[in-house]
Amino acid sequence: MSKFQNIGPKWAVKSHWLILGMSLYFGFVLNAAFWRYIATHIEINSFSVFVFALSLPFFIAFPTYLLFNLLSAPYTTKPVLIFFTMLSSITNYLMFNLGVYIDTDMVRNVFETNTREAFDLVTFSGFLWVLLTGIIPSVLIALIKIEYKSWGKEILQRLLCVFAVLLVVGGFLAVSYKEYASFGRNNRDVRKIINTVNYTYSTVRHFQRQVSANREFKQLDENALLVPFEDPHITVLVLILGETARAKNFSVYGYERRTNPLLEKQDIVSFHDVASCGTATLVSVPCMFSHMTRTDFDATDVKYTENLLDILQTAGYKILWRENDDGCKGVCDRVTTENMVKTNNPKFCNGKYCLDEALLDGLPEMIANIKQDTVIVLHTMGSHGPTYYNRYPDPFKKFTPTCDTADIQNCSQEQVINTYDNMILYTDYIVSSAIDMLKARPEYESGLIYISDHGESLGENNMYLHGFPYQIAPKEQKHVPMVLWMSEAMKRWDYVDYACMKKEAADKTYTHDNLFHSIIGLLEIKTHIYHREYDIFKNCRTKELPAASVFPTSG
Numbered sequence: 001m002s003k004f005q006n007i008g009p010k011w012a013v014k015s016h017w018l019i020l021g022m023s024l025y026f027g028f029v030l031n032a033a034f035w036r037y038i039a040t041h042i043e044i045n046s047f048s049v050f051v052f053a054l055s056l057p058f059f060i061a062f063p064t065y066l067l068f069n070l071l072s073a074p075y076t077t078k079p080v081l082i083f084f085t086m087l088s089s090i091t092n093y094l095m096f097n098l099g100v101y102i103d104t105d106m107v108r109n110v111f112e113t114n115t116r117e118a119f120d121l122v123t124f125s126g127f128l129w130v131l132l133t134g135i136i137p138s139v140l141i142a143l144i145k146i147e148y149k150s151w152g153k154e155i156l157q158r159l160l161c162v163f164a165v166l167l168v169v170g171g172f173l174a175v176s177y178k179e180y181a182s183f184g185r186n187n188r189d190v191r192k193i194i195n196t197v198n199y200t201y202s203t204v205r206h207f208q209r210q211v212s213a214n215r216e217f218k219q220l221d222e223n224a225l226l227v228p229f230e231d232p233h234i235t236v237l238v239l240i241l242g243e244t245a246r247a248k249n250f251s252v253y254g255y256e257r258r259t260n261p262l263l264e265k266q267d268i269v270s271f272h273d274v275a276s277c278g279t280a281t282l283v284s285v286p287c288m289f290s291h292m293t294r295t296d297f298d299a300t301d302v303k304y305t306e307n308l309l310d311i312l313q314t315a316g317y318k319i320l321w322r323e324n325d326d327g328c329k330g331v332c333d334r335v336t337t338e339n340m341v342k343t344n345n346p347k348f349c350n351g352k353y354c355l356d357e358a359l360l361d362g363l364p365e366m367i368a369n370i371k372q373d374t375v376i377v378l379h380t381m382g383s384h385g386p387t388y389y390n391r392y393p394d395p396f397k398k399f400t401p402t403c404d405t406a407d408i409q410n411c412s413q414e415q416v417i418n419t420y421d422n423m424i425l426y427t428d429y430i431v432s433s434a435i436d437m438l439k440a441r442p443e444y445e446s447g448l449i450y451i452s453d454h455g456e457s458l459g460e461n462n463m464y465l466h467g468f469p470y471q472i473a474p475k476e477q478k479h480v481p482m483v484l485w486m487s488e489a490m491k492r493w494d495y496v497d498y499a500c501m502k503k504e505a506a507d508k509t510y511t512h513d514n515l516f517h518s519i520i521g522l523l524e525i526k527t528h529i530y531h532r533e534y535d536i537f538k539n540c541r542t543k544e545l546p547a548a549s550v551f552p553t554s555g
């Protein structure tokens with residue numbers, strides 16, 4: 001222990017008690033905005049919600065506890081604690097009194113704001129607030145004497161403390177997992193009002209963005225070229241991107257309930273065993289359109305690399321992305337897009353979201369006016385939970401009783417599944433209607449692919465929703481439906497043996513990795529990025545792709 005540390009000690013406190021005490025101080029006092037939010041957003045109506053509420057203080061204080069344990073050592077403890085106390089005192093005031101949420105944009109603002117704007121925020125009540133919760137505690141920290149053990153003992157003790165708290169938090173999480181998942185889902189922005197998580201996370205993200213902003217955007221193949229079979233037809237492909245639809249509840253795959261009465265009547269190829277790339281939209285959607293496979297997929301790289309749509313566009317296809325979900329996750333950034341919620345078609349929209357039928361509105365006219373090879377992507381809202389009951393109109397409420405609340409953990413599993421199945425019934429109608437629209441235009445070489453981004457847990461083993469780490473996620477979250485329909489013209493002029501496709505689709509296993517290369521093959525594009533081994537049509541072509549014969553391909 002240095003002599004310097006012993007100068008003028010007033011009170012002595014052991015380091016681990018100080019860290020614990022300060023974490024609790026942060027957890028309760030410096031998180032006033034969070035606790036007010038909780039008081040107005042949680043109703044304790046069951047024992048599990050009670051346990052959830054009981055566990056929240058641990059959950060809120062833990063990240064700060066971890067942070068302080070990591071950064072506190074002789075000479076650093078005081079500056080670290082004072083810095084975070086002052087910062088959190090100010091953010092606590094802003095969040096509580098001005099309703100500020102602290103996210104990456106906010107942090108960027110702070111770094112780019114001039115001082116005059118900042119001083120506008122200084123008021124007497126603000127000063128008083130910061131004096132009481134920030135300055136006075138900081139002065140006390142500066143005055144106390146902190147006692148440390150030897151390095152070895154100190155580190156060992158901290159590890160034990162963190163481990164013990166981790167056990168408590170983990171235990172609570174295991175018991176109240178459903179409540180946490182549901183609460184997180186319905187209150188996505190709440191992390192932005194949790195001190196110190198909000199600004200620590202956002203500052204790290206801000207600098208990450210700054211670093212990556214200078215990255216170069218990578219073109220996949222500027223020479224991608226349409227090399228069609230000799231035929232006079234315009235090609236039209238409709239790609240329907242499903243949301244949270246799981247194969248298990250599709251009757252075309254043998255689900256006992258008739259959830260696909262319309263698709264069962266269509267002449268479709270249904271792929272029985274398709275695995276998603278991720279268990280959440282944010283991973284799956286960019287991955288599906290990327291040339292990267294699931295195992296080498298990188299969420300940052302993908303933002304700086306062209307995707308399937310870019311290749312199609314380069315090759316001369318016209319692309320239209322109709323969006324009705326929570327955004328295209330960067331996939332549609334360089335193609336024409338139409339946002340259904342913004343269009344706000346009064347027949348299907350309520351200003352906040354739209355039924356998926358909005359995606360079909362005007363589509364027949366659009367298809368009728370097609371003058372060049374075109375790909376239309378319909379990004380459905382599908383079965384986006386937990387408010388499944390909001391995703392379909394009344395005529396599709398066939399399976400009852402339903403779960404007409406976002407708090408699905410309060411419904412029986414039967415109700416949740418009924419509601420979900422009604423959704424699939426509605427998806428069946430959407431996909432089948434789109435097929436009918438293409439059928440009405442036999443002059444095109446047209447096709448349709450429906451594929452979901454990931455699945456969903458509906459209470460199996462007490463799991464709900466999706467987004468589990470891929471390796472441990474249950475099959476329900478990864479086994480997705482994929483359906484193909486081809487017009488007579490497309491079958492003939494793309495030399496695809498449809499019976500062969502049906503057989504392959506029933507027997508073989510596929511993944512999202514197949515999508516990129518299969519569509520490039522189907523749309524007759526010559527590019528070095530194409531890999532034949534991923535092409536789902538490869539074994540069922542009665543004639544080699546012209547691209548392959550005109551230019552020898554590497555794949």
Ligand SMILES: [Zn+2]
Nearest residue numbers: 243244281453
């Ligand atoms: Zn999704």
